[in-house]
Structure formats: C-alpha cells, structure tokens
Amino acid sequence: MSKYVIIGNSTAGIAAAEAIRKTDKKGSLTIISEEKGAAYGRPLISYYLQGVTTDETLPYRPADFYEKLNITLKDGVKAEKIDPSGKKVYLSDGESVSYDKLLVATGSVPFVPPANGLDEVREKFTFYTIEDARKLKAALKPDTRLLIIGAGLIGLKCMEGAYEITHDITVIDLADRVLSSVLDEDCAKIVSKKIDEKGVRLVLNDKVKEFHENYCVTDGGVKVEFDVLVTAVGVKPNVSLVADAGGKINRGIVTDLKQRTSLPDVYAAGDCTVSHDASSGADKIMAVLPNAYLQGETAGFNMSGDDREICNLVPLNSIGFFGVHVLSAGSTQGAMLEQKGEDFIKRFFVKDNRLTGFILIGNYDRAGILLSLIRERVPLDTVDFKAMTLLPELAFFPKTVRREKLDR
C-alpha cells in the first residue's frame, strides 16, 4: 500500500489528492498544512474581505471531502525538512511522516521589502491567507485610512474588498501603471479610471521613502496618512523545502512534464514551481489557480502510477475591480490587433499564424473560445479569426472541427 504525502492544502494539493484517489483508492494519503482548517480558494480572501464570501461558502470542497477521500489532514503544522533518502518529512511539532511519493505544493510567500521605519507601523498586514483577511477585516472600520503598497493583483483585489468597509484608500506602486505584470499602458488606464472614479487615490511611479507610525512619505514627496497598512508588493515561490534538500531550483522548483522534481519520488506543483508557458515558449512562474490545479492533478496521477504529462499551460487571469473585468491570457508576443469601443477594449497578439495572447476588458463574452485557440495552437487561417475578435463563436471554426468539438 503506497503512502502519499502532500505538503500544502491548497489548490495544487487538493488537485493531487483528487487525482490520486481516481487511480488509487487504498493507499494512505496525508496532507500537511501550515494553515489551520479545510482548503479554500486562495483568491477568495478579497471576496471574504468584501463580504461576498462567508465562512460558510469559503471551503474549496464539501465538508465531507477529507473523510470521503480518506485523507489524513495534519493542519496547523509546518513541514520543516524533507529527507529524500530516508523518504521522510519532518514537521514543526517534532514528528515526522514517511512517504513513498511526496508532493510539494507549498505555494508562495508574501514578499515584504525592507523599508525605513516600517517597524514603527503598528497596524500592518500582508494579504495572502484567510487569516490575513480575517485580521485585516477586524482592523478596518468605516473611517479607517488604508494604505496599500502594491497595485498588482493582490493589492488591487485587497483594495476592492476593503472598499466595502472604507472608502479612504491609497494605493502606491513603483510601476507607472496598475497591474503592470498583466496589462499594457492603455488597458491599465481603463482600470485606473474606474479606481479614480471610486475615489481611491493611486500614487504610481513612486515608492515609500520612509514610514512613520501613521503616515509615510514617498520619494516623490507625497505624504500619505494612514491607520492601516497592507503590503502587497508581491509573492515569491516557497521553494525552501526542496532547495534545502538539494533539489533543483530556478526561481521556482524545477520539474519535468510529469511534475517530478530532481529529487527521487518528490513531485512539485502549483505556485512554488516554474512552468512552461505554451503561448510564449518561456519557462516562468505563472502562479495562477487554474494552472496550479492542472499541475497538482498531473502530479497526483503520476504519483499514483497513471502516466500523464502536463501540456498547454498558459498564463491566464480573470479579475474584476469595481465591476470592470479584465480577462487576459498568454503572452504579448507578436503583432497586435485591436477592437475598441466606448466601453470595451480587446487586444490580440498574433505570431506565426497563431494567437499568442489577448487582453479583454469590458467585453469578454465567450472568451474561452479564444483561449482554446492559444491552448490548442490553432492555425488562425483555418478559422475566421477576424470575426472572432469581434465575438468569439464556434461558428467560425470549420464545420468538421466544430462537429468534433460539440459531439461529445
């Protein structure tokens, strides 16, 4: 009977557990989680702050999930060390767990850059776990002045969530635009316009020079007074377990297409890994939930003896701020095509007769059809791509292809 151990009780870990149980119903399955409690979709923390998600709707899986899949959940315990030769994981409570197959799905850790005077700030938070969200929610009052450092995905989602409680929010970012990792300048403008309309102050192209207990001053000389500070500058892959055990790291944990690390019988999946972007051909850290699931699932299948390889991973994001939704996928390589209207913008990137990426704001009905063009590397001259840039439809595929797609 195989012993499966999964470190990490989030998307990749759960995906692996589900895959393992599809092929092996008998083996023992242990999930080790530093966080307490059942798994939840990590992006939900901003919705929790906002009040859209409650304690009842937070869990990622039904209440009987662990029982039904016969999973031993060791929560509130940190995995401190992997011993690949002894096939053991050492835990923070002094115990150890031995494994036949191990999955490292440790995700990311928030990155808090050093800053002058940061120690003086009393009410400061990161925004990464549900515990962070709970604490922040408790700290926020309708008249709280909130300062968020970072106008990336986490910072802005935190802003949106907090906006339900307080409108007095300032967001500072080093980049010249919001969501700089996802959006180009024009698209970013649409989002910042909406943020401006809501009365949230954006301080861009600037960074905090020094913090004081209730205010900070930026390089650009802006003084921002605040009661609560959230640092959301970014996250970095949580690779230490594998790194310390001598596994190969390239910013993230390096795996093959079966999600195997360089350590024997140790797999890795999710945000802690570096993965292959099918749209650009580059190896990068994608850190998005759907990909974490796919990787975790692939790892799980391989751990339990069902041979699978991961493919067609592309970066993708669907995020909304104050009702403006931004859907993006792939990369921005190649020539750009644009469709623009009063309340929407669509940008497409085309290279070598293939769609490499897109950004859709305000008009994204049936966007998945476009994503399938990237994922399946569909030659654009076999479909009516021009029409798809206006409204993606299966009608623009050849009849035989469409039949094959729909007839299952």
Place this chain on the structure above:
Amino acid sequence: MKKVHVNEDKCLGCRLCEYWCAFSHSGEKYMPDAFNLQKPPVPRIVVEENDKITFAVACRHCDDAICVKSCISGALSKQADGTVLVDESKCVGCHTCVLVCPFGAIRMDEGKAVKKCDLCLKTGGVPSCVQHCPNRAIVYEER
C-alpha cells in the same frame, strides 16, 4: 450521459431555446413576467449565427471539465451523475470559467453568479430548450 445536443442542419436560429431556458430558470410562472417585470434573465444556451449557419451551444458537461479545475471558489463541481453544476452561493463572479470554457458555454450575469446549463435537473424531465425547439434541432440523448 445524456446531454443536450444540437444539430446545426436543423437549427433555425429562432432563439426560442434561449428564451425558454432563461424563463425556466427565472423562477417566474408566467413567461412575460420573467422578461417584462425585471431585467431579462440570462439564458444558459447561446445561439450562434452567421450568414450561413445557426446553432445553439450549451455546456458539454465535459468529463475532464476545465471549468471545474479552474474555479477559484469550488463553486463549479462535477456531480456523480456527470453533470457540471455551479453552486451559486459559492460563485464570486470572477469569470475565470468564462475565460477557460472552450465552448463559451458559461455566461456572465451582471454582478451575480455565472450561469450555465444544468440540464433542467431541478425542474425535472427534459431540458426546456429541448422541449421547446420547434424543429427538434436540440435533442437530449446519450451519444
């Protein structure tokens, strides 16, 4: 499993399926009330139309459903009977499923949970779109 299949050679593009779908999920008893007394409900089936063909598309209830895997909240799930359903209380409206569904079969509903075909399992029997297709272009069958 039994699914909603559309024969594009028979589809007339009348869009009755869209309207019956929207109505049957509206909770209203009288069809005009579903559309005239409120913002029209969102159909879970969509008719595609260009100058040559028309056909309706609804969720394929994929065996290997990418929407379920991509759902950030766990609102989308594959049921034991094979149907892919959305738990509207859990959906936060992030629209990741809209981004990943290769059929474009998941629809947005402004500020609310996403809408997708549930095979009318709650109302029982044959899906409303199938019942009301005037040309039997939409069928509910095993393939």
Place this chain on the structure above:
Amino acid sequence: MAINYLQPDYEVVRNNDRCIRCRVCERQCANEVHFFDEKRNQMLADETKCVNCHRCVTLCPTRALKIVKTDHCFKPSANYTESIIKDIYAQADTGGVLLSSMGTPKEYPVYWDKMLINASQVTNPSIDPLREPMETRTYLGKKCEDVSYDKTGKLMIRHYPGLQLETPIMFSAMSYGSISKNAHECLARAAEELGIYYNTGEGGLNEDFYKYGKNTIVQVASGRFGVHERYLNAGAAIEIKIGQGAKPGIGGHLPGAKIGADVAKTRMIPEGSDAISPAPHHDIYSIEDLRQLVFSLKEATDYKKPVIVKIAAVHNIAAIASGIARSGADIIAIDGFRGGTGAAPTRIRDNVGIPIELALASVDERLREEGIRSNVSVVAGGSVRSSADVVKAIALGADAVYIATPALLALGCHLCRSCHTGKCNWGIATQKPELYKRLNPEIGYKRLVNLVTAWTHEIKEMMGGMGINSIEALRGNRLMLRGIGLTQKELDILGIKHAGE
C-alpha cells in the same frame, strides 16, 4: 410615387403585455413583417407584407400574437365584391396575369359534403374493425376479367403490372422545385412506411431519393424535365401528366429563381433558367398519340411498370377517360378543379374544370357501360380532405385517391396560398435553404404517417358501420351513399339516391 390602391388584408394584433421582445416573430418571418423599434422598445409590424401564414403566431412563446382579417372595408356589394375590386386594382397596377396558389377559395359546391354514408342497423350486422379483419389493401392496374382454365382444369389468371397499396391513399404529384427537398423526403419516407406511393411531379427525382423507388411514382409531363431511362425505371409506376385540376389546359412555369443547382441538376436544365412546361404534350394530339407514349414508356421499362395517365376533370371527362382506358394505360388519375397548385393563373384556377365528385361518377359510369372498367383503375384527386371524402370517392367508383393539400397541411402548411412567392415560412414551398431547413423530415414524415394512419382507422370504422370489410366491396357501391340538398340532375350524375329514398 403612384398611389397604392391595395390595402392590407390582415392586421397583426400584438398584446404588448405578453410580448417579451424575443424577436422570434421577426426572425421567422421571411416576408419581413415584424421589426423591433428601439425607441419604443416594442415590436412593430408592417401589415402590407403579411400573408397570414401563422408562422409567427405559432412560434410566439407567449402567445402574444394573432392575425385578424382587417375590418377595413369597401362599400358592400354582392356583385363587385372586395376580391374582385382588389384583383382589378392589382391588374391595373401591373398589367399582368394574376397568380394564385393552392386550391380555389371560391364558393363552389363541395359535393362530398352533400353526400351521406350509410350504416347497418338490425337487418345486416355492422363490423367492429378492432375485433375483425378489415381489408384496406388495394391493387391498382388492369385486372384480369376472363375466367379461363388450362387443360388440367386449373384456373388461369393473367397478372398485369400494378401497384399494391396498404390503404387506398396516395400522395399526389408535387414536383421538386415547387416544394422543397425536405418536403419530398417527408413524402417519400411516409410512403415507404405506409406501404403506399408518392409522386415526383414533373421535377425529376433527386439522386438521394432513388432509394425510395419502390414507393415512388415517377411523372412524365409536357416539359419532360428530369426524364431519362434510369428515372423511368426507378419508380414503381410511371404517370403521364396531361393536366392538373387547378389549371386544366395550361402548362406550368417554375421561375428561374427557384431553379438552384440541385433543382437544375434534377430537372436536367441550366441553373437559373425558367422551367416552362408547355400546355399540351407536343407529341400528343390524339388518343392514338397517347397510346404511343404509353407504349414507349412501357417499352423503356420492359413492360414491368403500370402507366398512369393523369387528366384534369373537364367537361368531356367521361369520353376522354374512355379513350385513355383504351390507350393501354393501366390507371387513370382524375384531378378535380378544386385541387391545389404551387402556382396557377387565378382566373384559370377559379373558373376552369369541373368538380371531382361529378367527374369521378361519370367516368366510372361510362367505363362500366362500355365494359372496360377492368381495363383500368381510377384514382380520384383534387380536394379529398378527409377519410369521409375517401370513403365517398371509393363508393362513387374510385379505386384509390390522391391527396396533396392534406399532406401539406400535415407538414405545417397553413393554406396562406402564397406558394408562388417562394418564401414559404413553413419550409414547404420554397427552395431557400434557411427556409426549407424549417421542415425537419424526421418530424414531417411522422406527421404524414400519423395522418394517413388516422384516416385509415376512420375508413375502417365507416366501412365496419356499413357492414363492409374490404375496399373491394365498397368500390362503386353507390347504394352506400345518399345525396342531401341536391337536384335530381346532380343525383343522376352522381348515380345516387336522395337521402330518405
């Protein structure tokens, strides 16, 4: 702009409380009656284009629509009626011959409705068709009359080529071109399932339908469209079309607009060219000429197929039929003047020919008198509307009937009589792909099967009531009919007594 004298015949009545602006009416109307007005957020209608085909009414999910006859009126006149005035306006506008479709709407007597059927009481028992066998199988063709024996004393029966029908009903000729391919598929599949026949009309036989050959009657008309050796041999019988009840004495004209690639191929004419069927067959000017064609066709098909000669019911029908019975033809089909058409000049349709009931009775009578009734079978068509009409036709002497309008109604036709426009919203009388796909053969053929099955049940019920258990025993059994409200002359022609006699 000249004044338009013609006002719409109908009004589109929309209940705006019910209308959900789904625009199904707009999408389904090929005449472009309905449209959406954004300013009002309402559907509106251009009634001048409405033909009252009920497509929108039928598909409206909230039943928000009805079409009513306008009460806008002319000063009443029993002489210059509204329709006469409107026809004059239309002709003054265009200078053209008026065209119409389907059977005449004029108030001519319908003799079916002036005949009543008998039933058994006490002195002879009626038969329950659910308990006892009831034969509706019918054979068409020349019948062996002589009784002769061979040297050993065995009865010798000569068999002639014929048709076997499971019920005495056939689908009459409607060409591919006048109706859609899907409509033809419905007819062919229904005929196959019912064990009866459908008729190609003069449009040839589409390659896809050769497989239904054993239930197909292939027609040879004056235009000879689509006629070739394989075609003649494909069907179970060959029909020479001399005339059609709705338009006796004139030919046909299928406009080039309806001759798409597939119709053109089937008819063997260039795409887009008008298909004109001459008024007469230019090789038939006498019964002798007809005989030549009959035998040419028999020769071409190795004397294996019966030949039908179809004629319109006209004044000298009995004499003409007598000639046909002597021409070598196996079956005579008579088409009454109330029969339908895909397009006919209005004046011809409404004024030329005679009713099928009278024509049938006089033909049957004449052939009997001349002792040649067994030479041929007689098929009556041209407004056979129900199973009762079928029973009455057989009692008057028909071997079987042809139906077309009821078949089209079964397929969804609403008798808007606009076939000639080619924009049939029900997908029947059109060649436009987006329209004919509206007729799903899967649905249509079953509706035809249902219709004929229902009629057959009813025929059995009526026969059982009369104490008759086979079509054979009903045929020409005019004692089973009584006239009601008819003159002595009409009764004499029909060969029946008045009710109460």
